Structures are given as C-alpha cells and as structure tokens.
Amino acid sequence: MGHMSNRKTADNVVEAINASGRHYRDSLPMIASENILSPMVxxxxxxxxxxxxxxxxxxxxxxxxxxxxxxxxxxxxxxxxxxxxxxxxxxxxxxxxxxxxxxxxxxxxxxxxxxxxxxxxxxxxxxxxxxxxxxxxxxxxxxxxxxxxxxxxxxxxxxxxxxxxxxxxxxxxxxxxxxxxxxxxxxxxxxxxxxxxxxxxxxxxxxxxxxxxxxxxxxxxxxxxxxxxxxxxxxxxxxxxxxxxxxxxxxxxxxxxxxxxxxxxxxxxxxxxxxxSEFEEFGESYAADIVSNAQALGEALSSEGFEVIAEERGFTASHQVVTRHGEIDSGAGRDAAATLEEAGIITNMNMLPGDTKALTPSGLRLGTPELTRVGMKPGDMEDVARFFARALIEGEDPSSVKNDVREFKSQFQTVHYCFEPGPAYPDCD
Ligand SMILES: Cc1ncc(COP(=O)(O)O)c(C=O)c1O
CATH class of the missing domain: 3.40.640.10 (Type I PLP-dependent aspartate aminotransferase-like (Major domain))
Incomplete structure (x- = not known):
C-alpha cells in the first residue's frame, strides 16, 4: 500500500515535470536569467x-x-x-x-x-x-x-x-x-x-x-x-x-x-x-541577436504605450528591458506579472528606482535570451509587444491572448546557435 502510494507520488513529480515542459513550450519565457539547453549539452x-x-x-x-x-x-x-x-x-x-x-x-x-x-x-x-x-x-x-x-x-x-x-x-x-x-x-x-x-x-x-x-x-x-x-x-x-x-x-x-x-x-x-565549444562557433551572433532583440522589444513596447526605462539611452545595451507599470511601491509590477502569466507570458516583477519593497514593486524586468535562442528576430518583438498591450493596456481577457501566444510560439520550437539544433522543449510527454 505504502509502496503504491510512493510510486504514485513519484509519478506525480514526473507529470509535473512534463506539465512544466508544456507550459514553457506554449509560453513566451522572458525571465532574463533563464535559458534552454542544446541537445548536446x-x-x-x-x-x-x-x-x-x-x-x-x-x-x-x-x-x-x-x-x-x-x-x-x-x-x-x-x-x-x-x-x-x-x-x-x-x-x-x-x-x-x-x-x-x-x-x-x-x-x-x-x-x-x-x-x-x-x-x-x-x-x-x-x-x-x-x-x-x-x-x-x-x-x-x-x-x-x-x-x-x-x-x-x-x-x-x-x-x-x-x-x-x-x-x-x-x-x-x-x-x-x-x-x-x-x-x-x-x-x-x-x-x-x-x-x-x-x-x-x-x-x-x-x-x-x-x-x-x-x-x-x-x-x-x-x-x-x-x-x-x-x-x-x-x-x-x-x-x-x-x-x-x-x-x-x-x-x-x-x-x-x-x-x-x-x-x-x-x-x-x-x-x-x-x-x-558551441559558443566559440555561434556565440558572437547569438549575443548580437540577443541585444538586437532587446532593443527592438524596448522600442516596440514603447510604441505600444508602455513606459520603458532609459528611453533616452536607447532602452538597453544588454539582454534586458525594464518597464514601469504604476506608482512607486504600488505593486503594479507584481500585478502586471500575474496578468501576463495568465496570458502565457512569463516575466518577473522588479524594483525600480524609488521602490522600497521587493514584494510590491512598480516594474517588470524582461529578457530576450530564450526568445532569441528559439529563433525570434527583431520583427517578432513587435508581435510580442502586441501581446503585452492586449493583456495589460487593452484589458483583453488573458485567456484569449494566451491562445494566440500559444499559436505564435508554435513557430519557435527549435533550439538554435548549437551544433545539432533540436527540440527546444523535449520534456512534454
Ligand atoms: C549579478 C548576479 N550575480 C549572481 C547571480 C547568481 O547566479 P546563480 O543563480 O547562478 O547562483 C545572479 C543571479 O541572477 C546575478 O544576477
């Protein structure tokens, strides 16, 4: 009996691993510190x-x-x-x-x-x-x-x-x-x-x-x-x-x-x-594409009406873009991150200058390493920014945005900049 339920517990973990794989496969993963593995790695x-x-x-x-x-x-x-x-x-x-x-x-x-x-x-x-x-x-x-x-x-x-x-x-x-x-x-x-x-x-x-x-x-x-x-x-x-x-x-x-x-x-x-070794072969173009995508994302979010930090400096020189969603310490960044997740976009809330509380900050930190690695280019950042605007500015039902995000993401399912490009999200059984 104990044995069976232990097995079931282990099976539940395996199922959650696969559910997580499907979640990321169908989403826009935009946490700046994250990435995915090449098949060889x-x-x-x-x-x-x-x-x-x-x-x-x-x-x-x-x-x-x-x-x-x-x-x-x-x-x-x-x-x-x-x-x-x-x-x-x-x-x-x-x-x-x-x-x-x-x-x-x-x-x-x-x-x-x-x-x-x-x-x-x-x-x-x-x-x-x-x-x-x-x-x-x-x-x-x-x-x-x-x-x-x-x-x-x-x-x-x-x-x-x-x-x-x-x-x-x-x-x-x-x-x-x-x-x-x-x-x-x-x-x-x-x-x-x-x-x-x-x-x-x-x-x-x-x-x-x-x-x-x-x-x-x-x-x-x-x-x-x-x-x-x-x-x-x-x-x-x-x-x-x-x-x-x-x-x-x-x-x-x-x-x-x-x-x-x-x-x-x-x-x-x-x-x-x-x-x-893969980086020696592909790293320079990968890094350049990450930065071009981040700059294009900053530009596109700004055109959609978002307040993007450091506009006067060209938004970013890295893989990150930072946006403000409300008053200092208002928790607007936390709320925006929650709505975006319902719309299939994974981000993190972040403190901006002036914020004093890590759990109720006014900003979001966005990153392009993973979107770049699955093949997105600067033109695709306009689509990404559109999804943000539908969920956060136009107040559309996040679940309908999520359906469109999933369809858009289905074109980007291969990991690139590596010796054997292959499935980006293999754990989805
Ligand atoms: C500046 C800086 N240093 C260190 C770390 C820690 O890295 P790790 O998560 O690999 O421990 C991070 C993580 O995000 C970071 O942003």
Missing amino acids: RRACDSDLHGRYAEGLPRKRYYQGCEDFDTIEEIGIDSAKRVFDCRFANIQSTSGTNSNIGSLKALAKPGDKITAVSTADGGHISHARMGAVGLRGLDLITYPWDDERMEPDIDAAASMIRKEEPAVALFGQSVFLFPTPLEELAEAAHEVGATVMYDAAHVMGLVAGGQFQDPLREGADVMTGSSHKTFPGPQGGFVISDSGDEKLHRRLNSGIFPGVCSSYHLHHVAGKAIAL
Missing part, C-alpha cells in the same frame, strides 16, 4: 558523470577513475580561456552564487571592507549582507547611484572607493541595462590596493560574444558568472581572470574546491565544456 547533463566524484584539479585527484573526466575538464578550461580571452579559468563552480562565495573567500577576509551595488539599485543578493558578502563577514558599503543612467555615479563612487579603501571593489548587477563605467572605477580601486571583481552572471554570454563590455581589459582582476543565462550552458558558474599571478590562481581554485564544493557536478562541467 542536455546529453552531457543526463550522462553517467552525474553521480561521479572528482575532487581536486585535472590530473591531481583524490579519487581514482577520473582520467576521462580529466580530459573533459582540461578541454573545458582551454575553451574557457579562448572564449573569455584570459589566462585563468575555473569551470567547477556549481552556480554564479558559488563563484562569488568562492572568489570572496579568495580575495578578502572577515572584517574587510567591500564596495558593491545595493540590491535596491539592481545588485544581486550575493552582494548583500543577507548573501555571500555577509557570509564572508565583510563590511559592505554600497555605491552612490545614478538613477537616470542606471549605473554607479562615477565621480561619487570613485571618491567613495578612494576614501573607504576596500579590499574588494565589486561591480555588476542583476538589473543590468548598460555597461558599468569600469575603467574609471577600477582605476580608483587599484589606487587604494583593492581587487576589482566584476560579477558577469547575467551578461557572461554578451561579454564573451563581444557585445557588452570587456571587463578583463577594463580593469577587472577577477570575473565571476553563471553558465546558464546569456551564456547558454547548463546551470553552473565560472571564475575567470587574466592575471598571470599563479598565487591568485591557486587561491581562486581553492575558493571553489574545497571552499564551496566537494563534488562539483561533473555532468554540468561536461555540459559547460560542450557549451563553450
């Missing part, structure tokens, strides 16, 4: 490697049986060095957050000062006291912010860095529309002996594809990031540096293992190695 993630251990570095292991995996990790590290044009790459980290925790372990000690973007201005929780920065016991000071330009106020932030003399000056955001003015700020940081760390979690693919900014050439000593956002690989992280300092390399490697991982998800490392 998916195979790596489903391989025997998922249950194996390989603590240490290639050819220097604590376990037997790692020879083939050593080959995989070495290929991946070499590819990462080419893709990010750098002298050091660690591809073991299991997430962007783990990349940050491991790097902060390597670069600072408890009680040290760190400067970073506040979460209210678009910084990530791992840059905050509630996240990695607090976990490492660091003393956080946030940058003065330019709300109009959606970036640190250059002069005020540079003088703050000079005055505070942090051990680490951390840059990068989760709401990331425009490149950080890194050269000026890194100069101030280096003057006072700080290490410059750039969190490229969101923009890793745009950076590697040469479409955003080039942090390692603009003063970043260490770049961290996720391997599954604009960089279209499996869930995981990278730690990158162009420093020739081998002591720093050793500290960064040990920040990840043994710092934050024992087993580091070998199947995902293999997936990253394949995704890096």
